[in-house]
Amino acid sequence: xxxxxxxxxxxxxxxxxxxxxxxxxxxxxxxxxxxxxxxxxxxxxxxxxxxxxxxxxxxxxxxxxxxxxxxxxxxxxxxxxxxxxxxxxxxxxxxxxxxxxxxxxxxxxxxxxxxxxxxxxxxxxxxxxxxxxxxxxxxxxxxxxxxxxxxxxxxxxxxxxxxxxxxxxxxxxxxxxxxxxxxxxxxxxxxxxxxxxxxxxxxxxxxxxxxxxxxxxxxxxxxxxxxxxxxxxxxxxxxxxxxx
Amino acid sequence: xxxxxxxxxxxxxxxxxxxxxxxxxxxxxxxxxxxxxxxxxxxxxxxxxxxxxxxxxxxxxxxxxxxxxxxxxxxxxxxxxxxxxxxxxxxxxxxxxxxxxxxxxxxxxxxxxxxxxxxxxxxxxxxxxxxxxxxxxxxxxxxxxxxxxxxxxxxxxxxxxxxxxxxxxxxxxxxxxxxxxxxxxxxxxxxxxxxxxxxxxxxxxxxxxxxxxxxxxxxxxxxxxxxxxxxxxxxxxxxxxxxxxxxxxxxxxxxxxxxxxxxxxxxxxxxxxxxxxxxxxxxxxxxxxxxxxxxxx
Numbered sequence: 001x002x003x004x005x006x007x008x009x010x011x012x013x014x015x016x017x018x019x020x021x022x023x024x025x026x027x028x029x030x031x032x033x034x035x036x037x038x039x040x041x042x043x044x045x046x047x048x049x050x051x052x053x054x055x056x057x058x059x060x061x062x063x064x065x066x067x068x069x070x071x072x073x074x075x076x077x078x079x080x081x082x083x084x085x086x087x088x089x090x091x092x093x094x095x096x097x098x099x100x101x102x103x104x105x106x107x108x109x110x111x112x113x114x115x116x117x118x119x120x121x122x123x124x125x126x127x128x129x130x131x132x133x134x135x136x137x138x139x140x141x142x143x144x145x146x147x148x149x150x151x152x153x154x155x156x157x158x159x160x161x162x163x164x165x166x167x168x169x170x171x172x173x174x175x176x177x178x179x180x181x182x183x184x185x186x187x188x189x190x191x192x193x194x195x196x197x198x199x200x201x202x203x204x205x206x207x208x209x210x211x212x213x214x215x216x217x218x219x220x221x222x223x224x225x226x227x228x229x230x231x232x233x234x235x236x237x238x239x240x241x242x243x244x
Numbered sequence: 245x246x247x248x249x250x251x252x253x254x255x256x257x258x259x260x261x262x263x264x265x266x267x268x269x270x271x272x273x274x275x276x277x278x279x280x281x282x283x284x285x286x287x288x289x290x291x292x293x294x295x296x297x298x299x300x301x302x303x304x305x306x307x308x309x310x311x312x313x314x315x316x317x318x319x320x321x322x323x324x325x326x327x328x329x330x331x332x333x334x335x336x337x338x339x340x341x342x343x344x345x346x347x348x349x350x351x352x353x354x355x356x357x358x359x360x361x362x363x364x365x366x367x368x369x370x371x372x373x374x375x376x377x378x379x380x381x382x383x384x385x386x387x388x389x390x391x392x393x394x395x396x397x398x399x400x401x402x403x404x405x406x407x408x409x410x411x412x413x414x415x416x417x418x419x420x421x422x423x424x425x426x427x428x429x430x431x432x433x434x435x436x437x438x439x440x441x442x443x444x445x446x447x448x449x450x451x452x453x454x455x456x457x458x459x460x461x462x463x464x465x466x467x468x469x470x471x472x473x474x475x476x477x478x479x480x481x482x483x484x485x486x487x488x489x490x491x492x493x494x495x496x497x498x499x500x501x502x503x504x505x506x507x508x509x510x511x512x513x514x515x516x517x518x519x520x521x522x523x524x525x526x527x528x529x530x531x532x533x534x535x536x537x538x539x540x541x
Contacts, residue, residue: 047272048269048272048273062379062382065381065382066379066380066381066382070381071444072444072447072448072452072453073440073441073444075381075384075385075388075444076388076440076441076443076444076447077437077440078385079385079386079388079389079392079440080389080392080436080437080440082385082386082389082392083388083389083390083392083393083396083436084392084396084432084433084436086389086393087392087393087396087397087400087432088429090397092422092425100429119382119385123382123385123386123389126386127368127386127389127390127393129363130363130367130368130371130390133359133360133363134359134362134363135355135356135359136268136272136355136359188352194321194322196321197317197321200317200321222426223426223429223430223433226430226433227430227433230433230434230437231437234437234438234440234441237441238441238444
């Protein structure tokens with residue numbers, strides 16, 4: 001009993017520590033990096049700076065998963081969802097850009113909470129790039145996929161109920177994903193953000209974006225309900241209680 | 245060819261990570277064409293020692309159009325510079341912008357080659373070892389997910405074969421293929437979620453999360469790793485001093501400046517050559533050694 005109380009106390013302390021670290025990163029570290037970076041590179045080569053800031057903005061989620069209370073079941077389910085989204089790229093590799101990573105990230109976000117959704121998307125990006133090639137674009141993919149999972153978690157009440165909302169979210173997440181990635185492709189060429197070049201990137205990427213939208217909607221409509229049922233069942237079976 | 249046969253692969257992950265981080269970051273920051281030429285030639289040399297020439301040429305078919313695209317589109321978006329070549333829709337296409345586009349194309353190709361080498365050398369095992377101490381839970385999740393991918397592949401084939409035996413979707417039509425893939429995928433999800441619970445029960449039974457557990461890894465820190473890190477950091481200091489003090493400064497806009505070729509800048513170029521050609525040199529040295537020993541037998 002005594003041990004239990006001690007454990008809970010240290011847990012609470014841990015949670016407090018996490019929120020302090022999160023605030024430090026958001027309020028102090030990121031602005032400092034931006035300030036020093038703009039001074040250092042004065043007006044050119046912002047691409048690297050952007051990649052660093054993007055990577056830093058993923059760190060709070062990683063820290064809160066590391067230090068937070070997480071059961072083994074949750075970890076294993078997260079691993080399964082990541083592996084499924086990476087593997088999905090194989091199953092559907094016959095059609096270019098037609099991949100279920102976004103859909104599975106969204107489903108994880110809806111049924112397992114926003115944090116798990118973020119981690120599923122971000123880690124799926126890291127992992128699939130071990131196969132498809134790491135590069136400076138990895139942090140951008142991490143953030144883009146992670147955010148789709150996080151927002152899905154926040155909107156889970158509506159996305160669970162209405163199929164229309166789900167399809168709309170799939171379309172929007174496809175557009176947002178390619179817009180975030182186009183920021184990178186536009187900046188990567190000469191290091192500064194040129195709005196004309198960005199627009200050109202978006203326009204030339206329309207076919208890809210359309211494929212993303214179609215694949216997201218198809219996968220979400222087909223997979224969301226059955227996979228959701230399976231996740232709910234496993235959650236019940238493994239006794240995972242969500243505290244949000 | 246086996247990746248495990250490469251000498252650079254046997255170095256300690258820490259040294260490798262520092263090395264690749266500095267090589268890629270320095271290449272990303274460069275504008276100076278001499279430095280970029282060094283970066284791309286060394287990157288190609290390193291890629292060639294790691295992969296066979298056929299894959300290299302096959303990838304080149306994608307990379308050259310990409311390079312041309314970057315080089316050609318830059319003058320369309322950027323009208324800086326003082327030497328107009330011709331006018332397009334009332335906007336000047338300048339010599340500076342064309343050359344800057346070429347320069348950026350070389351930079352991007354260099355970074356792509358170095359990232360390719362990074363992907364080959366620093367594989368997931370090394371990555372997880374490196375970050376295992378900082379993010380123990382997530383690196384466990386990553387390594388579990390890595391293990392699940394081939395397991396799922398096998399299971400997918402099993403389910404798919406079973407479904408075909410039932411006679412489901414055995415036709416060659418495109419639509420049926422997609423429906424089959426989705427159906428098998430759904431079965432796979434059920435199976436994997438169920439078996440994941442078994443995994444977590446087994447993990448708990450074996451005491452995951454208790455204090456005092458250690459992890460197995462096969463990396464050892466040798467003197468040569470220390471040597472690699474020391475050389476890398478020293479060359480980094482030299483190159484960053486060169487960048488900071490404008491010794492190797494080079495500008496395209498508004499007018500192309502002269503390439504510095506005094507003693508100091510040549511020292512910086514030399515340091516960069518040593519840094520970037522180190523892995524290719526080590527691989528070639530090993531290859532010659534191997535050939536020599538084979539001939540002696």
